[in-house]
Amino acid sequence: MNPLPVRLELGAYAPTAGVDLSGVAVTGDTMFLAPDEGSALLRLRREPGGGSLGWEAPEEVPLTEAVALKGEPEDEVDAEGLDVVDGCLWVAGSHSAKRKRVRPGTPPDEVGPRIADVSPERSRRVLARLPLRDGPDGPRTVRAGTEVPGLGEAARLPSGRRGLWGALADDEHLGPFLGIPGKDNGFDIEGVAVRAAHHGGGVVLGLRGPVLRGWAVLLEVAVHAEGPKLVLDGLSKHFVDLEGLGVRDLARDGDDLLVLAGPTMVLDGPARVLRLRGAAATPLPPAITAGEVELVTEVAVGRGCDRPEGLAVLPEGLLVLHDTPAPHRLEGEYLVGDLLPGPGAAPTV
Numbered sequence: 241m242n243p244l245p246v247r248l249e250l251g252a253y254a255p256t257a258g259v260d261l262s263g264v265a266v267t268g269d270t271m272f273l274a275p276d277e278g279s280a281l282l283r284l285r286r287e288p289g290g291g292s293l294g295w296e297a298p299e300e301v302p303l304t305e306a307v308a309l310k311g312e313p314e315d316e317v318d319a320e321g322l323d324v325v326d327g328c329l330w331v332a333g334s335h336s337a338k339r340k341r342v343r344p345g346t347p348p349d350e351v352g353p354r355i356a357d358v359s360p361e362r363s364r365r366v367l368a369r370l371p372l373r374d375g376p377d378g379p380r381t382v383r384a385g386t387e388v389p390g391l392g393e394a395a396r397l398p399s400g401r402r403g404l405w406g407a408l409a410d411d412e413h414l415g416p417f418l419g420i421p422g423k424d425n426g427f428d429i430e431g432v433a434v435r436a437a438h439h440g441g442g443v444v445l446g447l448r449g450p451v452l453r454g455w456a457v458l459l460e461v462a463v464h465a466e467g468p469k470l471v472l473d474g475l476s477k478h479f480v481d482l483e484g485l486g487v488r489d490l491a492r493d494g495d496d497l498l499v500l501a502g503p504t505m506v507l508d509g510p511a512r513v514l515r516l517r518g519a520a521a522t523p524l525p526p527a528i529t530a531g532e533v534e535l536v537t538e539v540a541v542g543r544g545c546d547r548p549e550g551l552a553v554l555p556e557g558l559l560v561l562h563d564t565p566a567p568h569r570l571e572g573e574y575l576v577g578d579l580l581p582g583p584g585a586a587p588t589v
Contacts, residue, residue, distance in 0.1 A: 243578035246559055248273070249296040251573050253282060261561045261575070262430075263489065264550040265322035265329065270378040271295050272329060274319035274550075276563065279303050279363075281319065281331070285378060292554040292579060303331065306381040307368045307394040308468050315363035321432030321445070321490065324372070327391050329381060332432040332445060333366035335404060336422030358421060365399035367432075367443070367461070369470060385468065395465040397472060404461070407475050414457070414477070417450040425449040425504045429459075431490030431551075433497055439521045444497065446487030449504040455479040456486050456501070460524055481530040482514065489551040491558075495521035498536065500551040500560070509541035511548040513558060513580075537580055542566050550577075557581040 253275070263274035269286040281301040287294035303309060303317055321332035340357040371391035372379035387393045397403045408414045408427075420426025431446030445459040462474040485501040488511070492498070497519035502511040513536040516528060539548045539560055546569070550561035558580040562569065569576040 243560070243580050244293060244557075246292060246577040246579045247294050247571070248284060248561075248575045248577060249294075249298055249573060250282065250575055251298045253298055253300065260563050260565070261550055262318070262320045262563065263322040263332075264552045264559065264561055265324045266552045266554060266559070267324040267372075267379060271552075272301070272322050272324070273561075274322055274331070276318075277316055279309070279315060279317045281322070283380070292556045292559065301381055303366075303368070305383055306370050307331075307396050308384050309366065309396070310363065310399055316361070317366050318361070318364040319366070320428075320430045323432050323434045323490075323492070324379075325434045325436050325492075327372055327379075327388075328434075329370040329372055329379075330432055330434050330443065331366060331368045331370065332429050333364040334422055334428050334430065335365045336426060336428040337361055337419055339421040339424065358419075360419065362399055365403060365405055366396060367404065367445075367463075367470065368394065368396035369463075369465065370394045392465055393468060395468050395470045397463060397470040403472060404459075404475070407472060411477075413452060414450065420450075422449055423504075423506050425451060428486075428504075430549075431487050431500070433490040433492050433520060435492075435520060439495075440523075442523070444490060444519070444524070446490045446499065448486040448488060448502075451482075451484060451486050451504050452479070454481060454484045455527075456482040458487070458524060476524075478524040478526060478528070480516070480528045480533065482533065483530055485510070485512075488549055491551045491553050492520040493553045498551060498553065498558070499533075500539070500548055502541075502548060508543055508547065511539040511541050513537050513539060513551065513560075539578075539580075554579065 260276035271284040273282040284295040318334040371388035422428025428448040430448040443461040447457040458478040463470040486504040488502040489500040497516040515534040545566040549563040552559040561577040
């Protein structure tokens, strides 16, 4: 069945923040989007009577106002994974280093020096839990330091030795990849899925890279909040045979975990949605073989464009958003995603 077009109104943010989207999370009639650049999210509302096919009234959600961040307000967070569970919005930055891009028209003698330029991008090392306050127009984030009854205040994991970076620095599998840029098969978080409290909690992070001998990596993280800080209680690695692909996003579908899989490098495909049975309700095993991974659907990819990057479960089906969208997906202040209708899609918790 052909996908249905989902029109996202991005308004004034379309030229700068909304063309490339890296993550999406939906709770009720509210959608949160992670633009590919900058340090802010976007919040949209479902069009009245439009079902899941229309979203409007875009608002910027500056992360520097919602949670204490290191660095300057304009520093790039590179938010890649979003999830809403138990009244909180979770945000995962890529944590990846960045290699300078070679733009069209660059003189040949400048290509080598440009791609030798690698920066660690400490501002991308973000894992944050943002409590949401319900209002007449749906849930909203609150200012950093503001407590929401029953949920506490916004909290984030430290970016240094007390966070993921420190926990993985000497890891035999992932440690050697921490300083390698994400698009070079380096360490790169692209998805987050958080188990509800009645399933024991726990944060699952999906890595675009590294892919090791064809095996993708999921990290299962246990944290608790102490004021404005998340404290790392435990960390485990889980290897998934995605036949050479990495994780481009994660989404919960009832008790199952859906994986949007795609290449680690800058390639046009393949891309597919895969299902891990029970992985959103119980701890992951050390390894998941290809035979235990169920194919939900192949996802179309363009030539030099339309690379699937965001996945959300809606009552009507699966929403897929794209990096480097094709021209037909840009309609003035609107961006067009795909709704893949079909069974198996359940509302997020």
